[in-house]
Amino acid sequence: MKVVALIEAPCCSPGARPISTEAAGDLAARFKALADPTRVAIVNRLAGTDEVCVCRLVEEFELSQPTISHHLRLLREAGLVTSERRGTWGFYRLVPEAIAGLRNALG
Amino acid sequence: MKVVALIEAPCCSPGARPISTEAAGDLAARFKALADPTRVAIVNRLAGTDEVCVCRLVEEFELSQPTISHHLRLLREAGLVTSERRGTWGFYRLVPEAIAGLRNALG
DNA sequence: GACCTTCATTGACGATCATCAATGTTACAG
DNA sequence: CTGTAACATTGATGATCGTCAATGAAGGTC
Secondary structure: OOOOOOOOOOOOOOOOOOOOHHHHHHHHHHHHHOOOHHHHHHHHHHHOOOOEEHHHHHHHOOOOHHHHHHHHHHHHHOOOEEEEEEOOEEEEEEOHHHHHHHHHHHO | OOOOOOOOOOOOOOOOOOOOHHHHHHHHHHHHHOOOHHHHHHHHHHHOOOOEEHHHHHHHOOOOHHHHHHHHHHHHHOOOEEEEEEOOEEEEEEOHHHHHHHHHHHO
C-alpha cells in the first residue's frame, strides 16, 4: 500500500507541465479506481451522505456482497474512501481531499 | 461511437446528486481512458503543446508504434483527443472541453 | 457454549486489456 | 510504376479485471 500525495499538480489541461513516469502511474492508478461504473456509482452514493453502511450498498446495488466488498477494497486502496467498523457493521466515507486531488490533476 | 455531453454534473464530491446508471457508465468509460500510465503521459504530453505528431510520440515513449497507435485510438474514442491527418503525418490534439468535463464531474 | 449476522477473503471463471510482430493503407519521391 | 515512410489494423499472448459461490473472521444474542 502506497501513500499518495493529496495535492496534485495539473497534468492534463492545456499548459500543464511534463510529469514524471511515476506521477503518471500514480494518477493512472487512481483513475483506474474510477474506471468502473459500479465504483463510480458507489463514490457518487458516498458523496451524497456522510457515511454509508456496507449492508445498504449491498441492498441498493444488484450485486453480490463479495463483489461490493471487492469494489470497496479497490476504492479504499486508491485512497478515495475510508472505512470504519462499528460493531458488526462497516461504514464507508468519501475522502474529499482525494477527489479534489484528482480534480486538480485534471486542471 | 457515442457522443458524450461535454458539460458534466458533479458526481463525486460531497453533496453531489445521485446520477443515473447510464451517467455512471459514461463517466467510468472516460476515466478508463485515463486508467493507464502511458495514456496519462500522452495526455500530459498533448497538454503541453498545441499538437503533437504521432511519430514524435513513438520516439519519446519506449513503446512500439502499434501500441502508441492503440492508446491514441482509445483516447480518441473517449473524446479526450482529436486527430488530424496532414499528408503522411498524423497529429493529435487535446480536447480541453473533455478534460474540463471530467473535472466538473469530480466536483 | 451454540447460533446468527455482517463483512472480508479465497478460488475460479470468462472477459477485457496492454503489448508486439506482421500486415494493410495511404501519401509522397523518384 | 516502384519504392519508401507514416499510421492504422489484425492476430496472438500473457496479464489483469469483474463477478460469484464458498469459506473465513469477528461481533452480537441467547
